[in-house]
Amino acid sequence: MSDGTHYYAIVKYAKAGLLRYLGHLDIARAFDRAVRRAQIGVRYSEGFSPRARISFPPPLPLGAEGTQELCAIELVRPEPAEQLFRALAPQLVKFAPAEVRVKRGTKRSPFADLQVACYDVMPDFGDKLATEDVPTERLQRAVADFMAQQEIIIQRNTKRRATMINVRPYVYRLHAEADTLTMCLGMTQETLVKPEEVLRGLAEILGVASSGWQRLIRTGMYFEAPQPSGPQQNA
Amino acid sequence: MNTDDLLDEVDGPARYIGCEHNIVEKSPDTVAIRFALCYPDVYEVGTSHVGSQILYHILNNRDDTYCERFFHPWVDAAALLRGSDMLLGSLETHTPLSRFHIAGFTLQHELNYPAVLSMLQLGGVRLRASERLPHEPLVIAGGPCAVNPEPMAPFFDAIVIGDGEEVLHEIMDLLGQSHLPFDAPADRAQFLSALDNINGVYVPSLWPLASTAGYLVAAPRADGRPTVRRRIVEDLDAAEFPSAPIVPYRETVHDRAQLEISRGCTHGCRFCQAGMTYRPTRERSVETLRQQAGDIIASTGYDEISLTSLSCTDYTRIEELMEFLHGDLGDQRVAVGLPSIRVDAFDVALAQRAQRIKKSGLTFAPEAGSPQMRDRINKNVTEDDLTGAVTAALEAGWHRIKLYFMIGLPEETDEDVAAIADTVKRLLEIGRRCLGRKSGKLQFNLSVALFIPKPHTPFQWVAQDTAAEFQRKRALLQDHLGSHKQIRLRCHDPQQAVVEAFLSRADRTAADVIQAAYRAGAILDPWNEHFDFTRWQAAAAQHGIDLHQRAAAAIPLDAQLPWDHIDVGVSRDFLLEELEKSRAGILTPDCRLSACHSCGLQRLVTECPAGAAR
Ligand code: SF4
Numbered sequence: 001m002s003d004g005t006h007y008y009a010i011v012k013y014a015k016a017g018l019l020r021y022l023g024h025l026d027i028a029r030a031f032d033r034a035v036r037r038a039q040i041g042v043r044y045s046e047g048f049s050p051r052a053r054i055s056f057p058p059p060l061p062l063g064a065e066g067t068q069e070l071c072a073i074e075l076v077r078p079e080p081a082e083q084l085f086r087a088l089a090p091q092l093v094k095f096a097p098a099e100v101r102v103k104r105g106t107k108r109s110p111f112a113d114l115q116v117a118c119y120d121v122m123p124d125f126g127d128k129l130a131t132e133d134v135p136t137e138r139l140q141r142a143v144a145d146f147m148a149q150q151e152i153i154i155q156r157n158t159k160r161r162a163t164m165i166n167v168r169p170y171v172y173r174l175h176a177e178a179d180t181l182t183m184c185l186g187m188t189q190e191t192l193v194k195p196e197e198v199l200r201g202l203a204e205i206l207g208v209a210s211s212g213w214q215r216l217i218r219t220g221m222y223f224e225a226p227q228p229s230g231p232q233q234n235a
Numbered sequence: 236m237n238t239d240d241l242l243d244e245v246d247g248p249a250r251y252i253g254c255e256h257n258i259v260e261k262s263p264d265t266v267a268i269r270f271a272l273c274y275p276d277v278y279e280v281g282t283s284h285v286g287s288q289i290l291y292h293i294l295n296n297r298d299d300t301y302c303e304r305f306f307h308p309w310v311d312a313a314a315l316l317r318g319s320d321m322l323l324g325s326l327e328t329h330t331p332l333s334r335f336h337i338a339g340f341t342l343q344h345e346l347n348y349p350a351v352l353s354m355l356q357l358g359g360v361r362l363r364a365s366e367r368l369p370h371e372p373l374v375i376a377g378g379p380c381a382v383n384p385e386p387m388a389p390f391f392d393a394i395v396i397g398d399g400e401e402v403l404h405e406i407m408d409l410l411g412q413s414h415l416p417f418d419a420p421a422d423r424a425q426f427l428s429a430l431d432n433i434n435g436v437y438v439p440s441l442w443p444l445a446s447t448a449g450y451l452v453a454a455p456r457a458d459g460r461p462t463v464r465r466r467i468v469e470d471l472d473a474a475e476f477p478s479a480p481i482v483p484y485r486e487t488v489h490d491r492a493q494l495e496i497s498r499g500c501t502h503g504c505r506f507c508q509a510g511m512t513y514r515p516t517r518e519r520s521v522e523t524l525r526q527q528a529g530d531i532i533a534s535t536g537y538d539e540i541s542l543t544s545l546s547c548t549d550y551t552r553i554e555e556l557m558e559f560l561h562g563d564l565g566d567q568r569v570a571v572g573l574p575s576i577r578v579d580a581f582d583v584a585l586a587q588r589a590q591r592i593k594k595s596g597l598t599f600a601p602e603a604g605s606p607q608m609r610d611r612i613n614k615n616v617t618e619d620d621l622t623g624a625v626t627a628a629l630e631a632g633w634h635r636i637k638l639y640f641m642i643g644l645p646e647e648t649d650e651d652v653a654a655i656a657d658t659v660k661r662l663l664e665i666g667r668r669c670l671g672r673k674s675g676k677l678q679f680n681l682s683v684a685l686f687i688p689k690p691h692t693p694f695q696w697v698a699q700d701t702a703a704e705f706q707r708k709r710a711l712l713q714d715h716l717g718s719h720k721q722i723r724l725r726c727h728d729p730q731q732a733v734v735e736a737f738l739s740r741a742d743r744t745a746a747d748v749i750q751a752a753y754r755a756g757a758i759l760d761p762w763n764e765h766f767d768f769t770r771w772q773a774a775a776a777q778h779g780i781d782l783h784q785r786a787a788a789a790i791p792l793d794a795q796l797p798w799d800h801i802d803v804g805v806s807r808d809f810l811l812e813e814l815e816k817s818r819a820g821i822l823t824p825d826c827r828l829s830a831c832h833s834c835g836l837q838r839l840v841t842e843c844p845a846g847a848a849r
Contacts, residue, residue, distance in 0.1 A: 017254075022252075023249060030482075033256070034536060037534070037536040062248070063242075063248075091536070
């Protein structure tokens with residue numbers, strides 16, 4: 001729009017079951033085609049080969065699920081959300097769309113202000129932990145230890161170099177229950193923490209070498225900004 | 236190990252999940268027949284195949300059938316499957332291949348043969364038809380390579396020759412009347428003899444063989460039937476076509492909608508098997524195509540639709556069709572692609588109109604460099620056509636031009652090879668003049684195929700160059716071309732060409748070689764990185780066959796051929812005549828534009844539409 005206002009249809013959907021094996025580009029292609037089939041008034045980019053303007057928050061790793069995933073479709077003009085939902089839902093059946101909301105924004109990316117992502121993670125610290133009698137208790141102790149720290153330094157590799165960063169302030173919540181860790185992590189450019197990085201931090205505390213996951217579910221993404229999280233006595 | 240563990244470990248797991256838009260979901264308990272539609276290559280290749288899309292649609296339109304898809308897994312997943320207790324399953328319901336009533340393979344390329352064996356084994360089905368137990372799936376095949384069914388014959392219970400649309404229904408109707416799965420060998424045998432009575436169905440076990448001049452050929456049958464005749468869908472306009480094809484998530488080799496506008500080609504290039512075995516040319520009407528294009532775009536959301544045919548711009552009402560498609564789909568930002576255009580300026584103008592939205596490269600196939608060689612292969616293209624077409628393309632704004640040539644053609648001289656280089660250099664000069672200061676953007680991509688003698692073509696009898704000779708000619712070509720930033724040369728692999736030539740013209744003994752090569756590790760052989768010539772060489776040697784010698788052997792003109800009992804329509808007399816004309820450098824004009832040459836097809840169709848188009 002000429003006044004710099006953008007209108008988005010924000011679709012809430014699930015990436016569940018076998019769809020967790022779809023890569024980010026696969027999903028982008030699927031939404032592009034669904035939007036074309038739905039014949040809604042989507043905005044196209046300018047230039048030589050215009051593309052429908054559809055954007056996504058930071059992608060999940062391959063194999064991870066998401067129960068409340070988001071997608072923003074930029075609209076030519078605002079339209080009633082129910083109408084958009086009626087057009088889009090039949091085209092996105094495999095993604096079980098839950099709702100469409102229409103959002104106004106002035107930024108290029110409607111997801112630039114997303115603050116927090118929450119996850120349920122079934123960690124995989126190798127055989128060592130699994131064979132112990134009370135793995136949950138040990139995990140809970142490690143979580144408490146993690147949250148009591150001021151700094152959790154993690155090495156992050158970019159294309160060019162490796163940097164050491166303190167992820168602790170942006171781990172807003174970390175909790176262990178049975179075999180599942182619940183975590184809420186920063187997700188802006190400045191506060192981004194990946195679940196894998198939390199697992200690495202925990203692995204170090206636990207004194208185990210490997211830190212993978214068996215199951216990773218992003219359960220939600222939020223625009224509200226919490227305070228950076230300081231050391232906690234009782235996690 | 237379970238499926239999830241497998242998917243966690245393999246490259247590109249999205250290939251194996253199914254769940255695509257437009258996938259057909261049925262409850263297997265509600266159907267009488269479960270059909271496994273098998274493509275012996277990986278998902279990205281197989282999902283792009285229009286023929287398989289048609290069959291999936293036709294079969295699933297039947298209430299009594301559920302058709303599910305199978306592809307060959309990529310090497311990593313295949314190895315994991317082999318080492319596990321899991322079986323290859325369908326994309327729709329993950330049911331193992333062995334639990335289906337019938338499995339149908341498409342044979343698009345000779346180098347895919349080992350993958351057929353691999354899929355059978357990964358799916359828990361015995362490799363040879365003669366070994367299968369009554370309850371096991373019936374394994375059938377079809378596709379362009381089936382015109383010489385012999386090398387793969389022992390692996391199939393039946394092979395369909397020609398267009399599948401009608402004959403498949405006949406097979407399914409027959410299957411629908413049977414009690415499935417079969418429980419006694421006699422039931423299965425009885426079914427096969429009923430299949431044998433369907434036109435266009437070849438049941439290898441019912442054809443006795445005899446050995447002549449070192450080849451196994453068909454011996455006279457007790458009932459006196461001389462041949463299996465190719466099935467031809469005469470009214471293509473009425474033939475079923477999927478209006479809602481499956482939309483893959485992963486990027487595939489043809490990641491766009493495809494619309495089959497016509498089938499068959501009568502230009503009569505003498506090396507081209509499809510040009511002989513898909514006759515006559517049949518077209519869908521503009522009205523039908525318009526409807527189909529609209530439906531496909533609405534149901535898939537693709538932003539590009541390409542018109543498929545052996546030669547798109549031969550379509551009688553091509554301009555009208557393009558106008559309509561642009562009118563109908565242009566507002567929806569759908570590009571219309573013309574993948575195969577003739578070497579002439581008129582077609583360039585058409586392509587220009589087609590590519591209003593996206594401008595990808597443009598492809599021409601002059602095939603040979605010298606006018607003499609073009610006459611010999613019946614490629615009716617002149618030097619002027621080529622320069623005219625390329626000039627038109629450059630003026631229309633194309634900078635990337637792909638050129639298809641072939642080396643190793645019968646009686647080719649070094650001058651013929653050098654002429655390819657001269658032609659390309661001449662085009663480069665034209666390009667430089669046309670583009671002036673912008674000529675840095677110019678790019679000629681040369682794709683050089685190696686000649687392979689194919690059954691049912693006028694060159695079916697001739698020798699192939701040896702791999703060493705191919706190498707020499709390739710070096711010669713490179714040498715004559717010199718090095719130019721704007722020319723890129725890609726040549727097919729000579730060793731793959733030798734194997735392909737061997738398999739194309741082989742008799743039934745080749746089945747043992749294919750099986751031995753598979754046992755030695757051959758699976759995804761069209762993929763260069765997974766092709767190993769030594770496996771084939773050793774497998775052939777085990778059976779007393781010298782691959783090089785077989786490929787490079789000329790077959791006597793009076794020999795009975797292993798595929799003589801397959802009547803594709805073009806007659807032996809016509810092929811011989813064409814071979815003689817080739818040697819004399821005489822052209823045979825397209826029968827759509829001149830007189831009927833009585834190629835033999837007139838025996839198979841009520842009225843040859845190629846002739847009738849005049
Ligand atoms: S029968 Fe005649 S018209 Fe028909 S394809 Fe053959 S040559 Fe052409």
